[in-house]
Amino acid sequence: MIDALLARRLLLVTGKGGVGKTTISAALARVAAAKHARVLAAEISYESPRDDEGGSGTLTSPLAAALGVPPLVDEPRRVSDRLFAARLSPLAGHLQFLRDTLPMRLLADAAMRSAAVRRFFHAAPTLAELGILYRLLDLLKQPWDVVVCDLPATGHALALAQVPQALATVLRAGPIHAAAQEGLATLRDPKKTTSVLVSLPDPLPVSEALELHEGLRKLAIDCAMVVLNRVPSNPFTPEERTAVERMVVDRARTLGARRLPRIDRAAVAHERLVRELGLPVRTVRELDDEIVARVAAHLGGDA
Amino acid sequence: MRKSDSGERPYIARLLGEKRVVVCCGAGGVGKTTTAAALGLAAATLGKRTLVLTIDPARRLAEAIGSPQTARAPVPVADTRLAAVGIQGTLSTWMVDPRVVFERMVNRLTTDPAQAASILQNRIYRALADLVAGMQEYTAAEALYGFVESGDYDLVVLDTPPSRNALDFLEAPRKLSLFLDERIIGAFLPGAGGGGIFRSRARQVAHGVFARIFGEGFFEELQQFLAAFSGMFTAMRSHAESVRTLLKSDASSFVVIASPEPAALAEAAHLERTLTGDMQLPFSGYILNRSWAYTRGLLSPSQLELPANATAVDHAALAKLEQLAAEELGLAERDRRLLASLRHPGAEAVATPQLDGDIDFAALLLIAESLVACPSEDGVQPSHR
Numbered sequence: 108m109i110d111a112l113l114a115r116r117l118l119l120v121t122g123k124g125g126v127g128k129t130t131i132s133a134a135l136a137r138v139a140a141a142k143h144a145r146v147l148a149a150e151i152s153y154e155s156p157r158d159d160e161g162g163s164g165t166l167t168s169p170l171a172a173a174l175g176v177p178p179l180v181d182e183p184r185r186v187s188d189r190l191f192a193a194r195l196s197p198l199a200g201h202l203q204f205l206r207d208t209l210p211m212r213l214l215a216d217a218a219m220r221s222a223a224v225r226r227f228f229h230a231a232p233t234l235a236e237l238g239i240l241y242r243l244l245d246l247l248k249q250p251w252d253v254v255v256c257d258l259p260a261t262g263h264a265l266a267l268a269q270v271p272q273a274l275a276t277v278l279r280a281g282p283i284h285a286a287a288q289e290g291l292a293t294l295r296d297p298k299k300t301t302s303v304l305v306s307l308p309d310p311l312p313v314s315e316a317l318e319l320h321e322g323l324r325k326l327a328i329d330c331a332m333v334v335l336n337r338v339p340s341n342p343f344t345p346e347e348r349t350a351v352e353r354m355v356v357d358r359a360r361t362l363g364a365r366r367l368p369r370i371d372r373a374a375v376a377h378e379r380l381v382r383e384l385g386l387p388v389r390t391v392r393e394l395d396d397e398i399v400a401r402v403a404a405h406l407g408g409d410a
Numbered sequence: 411m412r413k414s415d416s417g418e419r420p421y422i423a424r425l426l427g428e429k430r431v432v433v434c435c436g437a438g439g440v441g442k443t444t445t446a447a448a449l450g451l452a453a454a455t456l457g458k459r460t461l462v463l464t465i466d467p468a469r470r471l472a473e474a475i476g477s478p479q480t481a482r483a484p485v486p487v488a489d490t491r492l493a494a495v496g497i498q499g500t501l502s503t504w505m506v507d508p509r510v511v512f513e514r515m516v517n518r519l520t521t522d523p524a525q526a527a528s529i530l531q532n533r534i535y536r537a538l539a540d541l542v543a544g545m546q547e548y549t550a551a552e553a554l555y556g557f558v559e560s561g562d563y564d565l566v567v568l569d570t571p572p573s574r575n576a577l578d579f580l581e582a583p584r585k586l587s588l589f590l591d592e593r594i595i596g597a598f599l600p601g602a603g604g605g606g607i608f609r610s611r612a613r614q615v616a617h618g619v620f621a622r623i624f625g626e627g628f629f630e631e632l633q634q635f636l637a638a639f640s641g642m643f644t645a646m647r648s649h650a651e652s653v654r655t656l657l658k659s660d661a662s663s664f665v666v667i668a669s670p671e672p673a674a675l676a677e678a679a680h681l682e683r684t685l686t687g688d689m690q691l692p693f694s695g696y697i698l699n700r701s702w703a704y705t706r707g708l709l710s711p712s713q714l715e716l717p718a719n720a721t722a723v724d725h726a727a728l729a730k731l732e733q734l735a736a737e738e739l740g741l742a743e744r745d746r747r748l749l750a751s752l753r754h755p756g757a758e759a760v761a762t763p764q765l766d767g768d769i770d771f772a773a774l775l776l777i778a779e780s781l782v783a784c785p786s787e788d789g790v791q792p793s794h795r
Contacts, residue, residue, distance in 0.1 A: 124438010125674065169673060307439075342734070347727035354714045354728065361709045363735030365764075 108387050112331050113139050113253055115301045117243075117293070119328070121258045122305035123315045127336040131305050131391070132257035133173035140190040143252035147183055148174065150257045151239055151267075152194040168194065170257050183246070193246070195256070197238030204241045208282045236267055237283065240290040247293065268294050268326040297329035305334045306380065308373035308390075317383055333386050335377055337393040341370045421695055421758040422665075423782040426453040426565060429663045430558055431656065433568045434697075435685070436667035437677035441699040444769055445667050445762070446569035447475060447503070448777035454492060454499035455778060458564040461557055462503045465550055465569055474770045477503045482510050484557075495775060502563070504553075511549035514556070519645045555653045663694045668752075670701060670745050682757065695758035697781065698749055702741040704763045711735050 112118065118139075120132040129150070136148035150170035168178035176186050179194040186192050202216075246254060258267065268291070294300050302323055306316035316333065323330050343351060355364045380388050425432055426449065434446045443464050450462035461484055472478065477485040484502035492501065513530060520526040550568065557566050656662060664685050668678035678696060685693040711731040716724055745761065752759035762777045 125440055125669070125671070127673075129673070169676075172676070312439075342730045343727065344723075346723045347730060350721075350724045350727035351731055354716065354724070355731075357709070360707070361711065361714070361735075362705065362738050363711050363731045363733075365708075366734050366738060 108332065108389070109138060110142075112301065112303070113142055115297075115299060115331070116251065116253060117247060117300040118253065118255045119258055119294075119300065119302040120255060120305060121302050121319065121323075123312060123319070126305045126307050126312060127391075128305045129169040129173045129257050131303070131334050131336060132170060132255055135303065136174070136190055136192075136255040139253040139255060140187065144189050145250060145252050146190050147246065147251045147254045148186070148190065148192040148257070149195050149243070149246070149254060150179060150192075151259050152179070152196045153235055153239075170194075181242075191251075195239045195242045195246075197235040197242075200238030200240070200242035200245070201234070203245050204238065204282070204286065237287065237290075240267060241286055244286070244290055244293060268328055295327045295329075301329040301331040303332050303334060304330055304386075305336055306376070308335055308338050308369075308376040310372065310376070313376045313379055316380065320384055330384075330386060333380050333384060333388045335373075335380065335388055335390045338373045338377070338390045339366065339369050339393050341374075420760065420782055422449070422452065422697075422760055423456065425663045425665070425694055426456055426458065426782070429565065429661060431554065431566050431568065431662040433570060433657070433662065433664045434667050435570050435664060435681050437674045440667050440669040440671075440674045442667050443569045444774070444777065445697055445699060445781075446567050448762070448774050448781060449567045449665075450501050450503070450565075451497075451774055452778035452782045453565050453567070454487075454497050454501040455782070457499045459500045459562070460502070460565050460567065461563040462501070462567045463550065463553055463557070463569060464503065464505050472503070472505070474774055475501075475503055476771070480505065480507065482507070491771070499564075506550055506553050508549040511553045511556075515552055515646075515649075519649075551653045552649070555649065555656060558656060658691060660692065663692050665694055665697055667697050667699060669699045670741075670748055675748070678752075686756070693757065696752045696760070698745065698752065698759060698761040700764045701745040701749070701761040702738060702764055703745040703749060703761045705739065705742045 112135075118135060120128050120135065122128045132148060132150075136146055140146040148170060150168065152168070170192065171177060171179045174186050174190075174192055176184070176192060179192050181194060181196055181199040183191040183193040206216075243254075243256065304316055304320055304323075306312050320330055351364070351367070355361050355367075358364045358367060377388060377390065380386075419427070432449060434442050434449070436442050446462050446464060450460045453460040475487055476491060477487065481504065484504035486500060486502045489500070492499075516529050517526050520529065550570065554566060554568050557563060666678045666681045666685075668674045682693055685691045711728060711734075714728065714731075716728060749759050749761050760781060762780050765773050765776065
């Protein structure tokens, strides 16, 4: 399953906010690096106007945190022997776009230095997504074996593909049109690109994952695999479970028994995803100890 | 519910009583939309005329409150439904529809109906308004301001969009101002008067660059769009400023929603720093969702009675249940420590319980109650039911 997944050069890791996309992206990138020589992990980063104007950086870099490296920058930096990481920012994409479009590199750099041009690119809706897409395409021209891209929360994940579609209808010619078309072609080629859908084992996240899958299908983007994250472990055999049901009178008021519904929901979630999507579903166990340790580390570091 | 002896109201009750705007921020997946709805319900319980603006389509939540997912205007929760649980105030909800908000803004800010029509029919406008990306942020701020100004509500609770940078929407008015900056617009508008030689040179350069990038036809269309829009620019910019002023004022309050997960907590700490630092926004405190902290009055598995003819399976099952119970107590302890660590001067914190299954009206009421309940001595509110 993993080998089939890693046969594609671009893996888009997507899912609703809070499902653990970033952790899964980092893990997939490490798995890829165990099998390939040059792997790039990328996260999407929208600069705020403050960053753009050299103000204080207000962005977090969750992928960098998950990989245990300093905040990511536009140029890929080495994480380990075979793994690199970078951020995809609109600004880098816009600059590259201008360099590719305008006759002289000097002119592109000058244009990008012009406050008016920068502001226009930054503020015009959709151009940010296009910049990110352009940067992604540019990175794909480099000799990476696999690029794992941690997409932001659902709305934006689809926007990345919706934007070229919309732009291609507004701009019927010119370099932006061409870039949008090229972007669409790459995203829609299942030999080159596929997506990994991350979800949690609860009814609402599963519904949202199904909706997201439908959104991807409409945009003609392949989906290779579902990762069901934070699945609670079920310690009971079926017989033991029956015994527990006999003993526990009030589930909601009995310590330990309050966790049974979660275990049941996880089983239902798994079954529903398999049934509705017909895709491989990988489960990742909930690691309470690890969560506690990381929470402790976080609090310690923050105090 | 226990009454507080000091008579001091818990912080959420105080906010809902005093503020006109409460903004819910937080990482994705922490239950922001649910919390926004519960805050609205709690405010209605206090007798307020309340509006909850949600950004994220949340079908089940809409069902829980009994409002349709798509509507052109806020939909009130049936009075009978509220009255049945003794709620005096009103509660309306609306899922912000970017297209509706923009259309309304264009109609309000243009005096000439023909001009409004020409903007709304412009191909570029329509493409922009149709796209999800970025538009949610613009329109959330715009909708918020419109409803506060209308005077129809005592309190508006805003659920922020699920973007990676949870405060993007705060930048939206500013971003709008930047986009509408005359220096940019001036470069595009055909024959925009004045400005001397530098303006016209700048225009030529910009024209050259953009025509090359976008293609000649698009540039002409953009000019038409901007020309049609130009009458509105001043009004829109002052509007954007007003939104910022409102959000910075005493009438507003920002609450950061977190859940007991490392990513959510890291984001929460980051949000507080951003809100209170650069942005100087009125931050009040935290809501820790889905916490296990409520354990008072719960039975321990060791108190369960084994049947007289208990088998090895029964014993094994009980031992495993005790293991789960021990883990749960560990989680409860963790969440109480978390709650305590979130509290500091300038930030209060309250927990809402872990609830099972789908969020229905009864579950929302339970969350609403725990939000405004008085804290007990161990820092967690009394358990319900």
